[in-house]
Structures are given as C-alpha cells and as structure tokens.
Amino acid sequence: MARLSLEGVSRRFFGVEAVRSLTMSVSAGRVTGLIGPNGAGKTTVVNLISGLLKLSGGRIRLEDRDIGELPPHQVARLGVARTFQNIRLLKEASVLDNIVVGSHGQDRTSFAAQALGLPSVRRARAALVDRVRELLHEFSMAEYAPCLAGEVSYGHQRRVEIMRALATEPSVLLLDEPAAGMNDVEADALGVIFRRLADRGLAVLVIEHNMQLVMTLCDEVYVLESGELICHGTPEQVRNDPRVIEAYLGGEAC
Numbered sequence: 001m002a003r004l005s006l007e008g009v010s011r012r013f014f015g016v017e018a019v020r021s022l023t024m025s026v027s028a029g030r031v032t033g034l035i036g037p038n039g040a041g042k043t044t045v046v047n048l049i050s051g052l053l054k055l056s057g058g059r060i061r062l063e064d065r066d067i068g069e070l071p072p073h074q075v076a077r078l079g080v081a082r083t084f085q086n087i088r089l090l091k092e093a094s095v096l097d098n099i100v101v102g103s104h105g106q107d108r109t110s111f112a113a114q115a116l117g118l119p120s121v122r123r124a125r126a127a128l129v130d131r132v133r134e135l136l137h138e139f140s141m142a143e144y145a146p147c148l149a150g151e152v153s154y155g156h157q158r159r160v161e162i163m164r165a166l167a168t169e170p171s172v173l174l175l176d177e178p179a180a181g182m183n184d185v186e187a188d189a190l191g192v193i194f195r196r197l198a199d200r201g202l203a204v205l206v207i208e209h210n211m212q213l214v215m216t217l218c219d220e221v222y223v224l225e226s227g228e229l230i231c232h233g234t235p236e237q238v239r240n241d242p243r244v245i246e247a248y249l250g251g252e253a254c
Contacts, residue, residue: 002171009058038226081170091150102167135163145225154181172203191217
C-alpha cells in the first residue's frame with residue numbers, strides 16, 4: 001500500500017523560503033490534512049510532490065522510490081494524482097469526456113491499433129467509459145455526463161476535476177481546496193466520498209480552508225505557517241494547539 005513521505009523538503013524563490021525543512025507523510029487508508037493561513041506554502045508543497053516545482057532541498061519518496069526530481073508526467077504514471085485550486089477543465093467538452101481524458105494513461109492499446117481502429121481499441125474505450133460512469137454514479141453526477149463541463153455549476157466542476165484525477169487510478173490523491181465554492185452540505189457529501197476512497201486503500205492529502213470538513217474528515221493534520229511546520233497531530237490535538245489558534249484560527253478555537 002502506498003506511502004508518500006517528505007523528508008526535510010525545502011523550496012526557495014529568489015532566496016525566500018516558501019517551504020522550510022518540511023517532514024511529513026501521507027499513508028494509504030488515511031486522510032491527511034494540510035492546513036495553514038494564506039501564503040503558508042501549502043500549494044507549493046503539492047506542486048513539489050507532483051513535480052511542477054523543483055526541490056531546493058530534501059527528498060520526496062513514494063514507497064522506496066525517490067520521486068523528488070521526476071517531471072510531472074512520470075510522477076503521475078507512478079500513481080500520484082492531483083487537483084488544482086483553479087479549476088482546469090475542457091469547458092467545451094462534455095463532463096464524461098473530461099473525465100475520460102484522465103483515463104488515457106491507463107490505455108494500454110498500441111498506437112498502431114488505435115490508428116487502425118481495431119476491436120481491441122473499441123473494447124478498451126468501452127471499458128474506460130464504463131469506469132468513468134462508475135465514478136459519475138459514485139459522485140452523484142451520472143445525469144450530468146452529456147452536459148458541457150463549462151455549463152455545470154462551480155461545485156459540480158470541482159467534482160469533475162476530482163473524478164478526472166481518480167480516473168488515472170492513483171494510489172495517492174492530492175486535493176487542493178476540493179470544497180472551495182461549496183456549501184456545508186455539498187462539502188460534507190464530498191467528505192463522505194473521500195473517506196470511502198481512503199477506506200479502500202487510497203492515500204489522500206487534503207488542503208482545505210473549511211475547518212469543519214478538515215476536523216471531521218482527517219485522521220491527522222499538519223499545520224504550516226510561513227512555510228514551516230508548527231504542529232502535527234490528530235484533529236483534536238491541532239484544534240487545541242495554542243500555536244495553531246494564534247496563527248491560523250485568529251485567536252479562537254474552532
């Protein structure tokens with residue numbers, strides 16, 4: 001089962017440390033939270049894990065393999081999928097086709113077979129679509145499959161992006177503000193799905209400002225301030241840590 005670990009990870013921008021000597025882990029079967037005020041370095045951490053940014057120091061490992069210097073497409077092929085703060089969809093394509101795009105990395109048919117339109121290609125395509133329809137059903141969005149992605153609500157677009165990431169069949173899922181723009185009911189419903197994914201053995205890392213969701217969903221939480229880890233523990237431990245209350249919660253326990 002997958003385990004993602006960061007060991008003394010740092011990232012500098014023009015001499016300024018956005019992330020400083022961060023050590024943390026994301027384990028299979030668990031939902032791990034990463035929180036902190038704006039500018040704390042959370043998205044930088046996800047960009048480092050996914051290969052969009054290069055390390056200034058430290059190591060990132062997936063099981064026993066060092067992935068810290070790999071480009072994004074290789075990281076993805078090894079089983080690390082992510083979503084983005086800013087939704088990135090093909091808005092003129094259907095919801096179903098947007099998710100199928102994420103499945104292409106799982107297509108094992110040869111280029112020649114695809115060019116010739118062989119039956120094996122059609123069977124592979126049908127299998128991919130079946131998998132996508134299963135995701136649509138799990139996310140309660142089956143009825144939106146033919147709709148243009150740019151015409152569904154913001155909250156539904158968020159779900160499409162998450163499903164596209166899951167279509168790659170990852171072992172590690174990185175979620176950057178997955179509940180942004182959702183009301184509490186929508187966020188809680190999404191949390192139920194994330195818990196189900198973790199219970200199936202997926203390693204889930206959630207960056208989220210919705211503290212109610214974080215505290216009810218996550219098994220453990222890491223807290224960053226100005227790129228530095230200031231607290232790590234269970235949601236209850238983090239909730240009551242004076243450094244977290246001061247740095248993130250504005251002086252009030254949640």
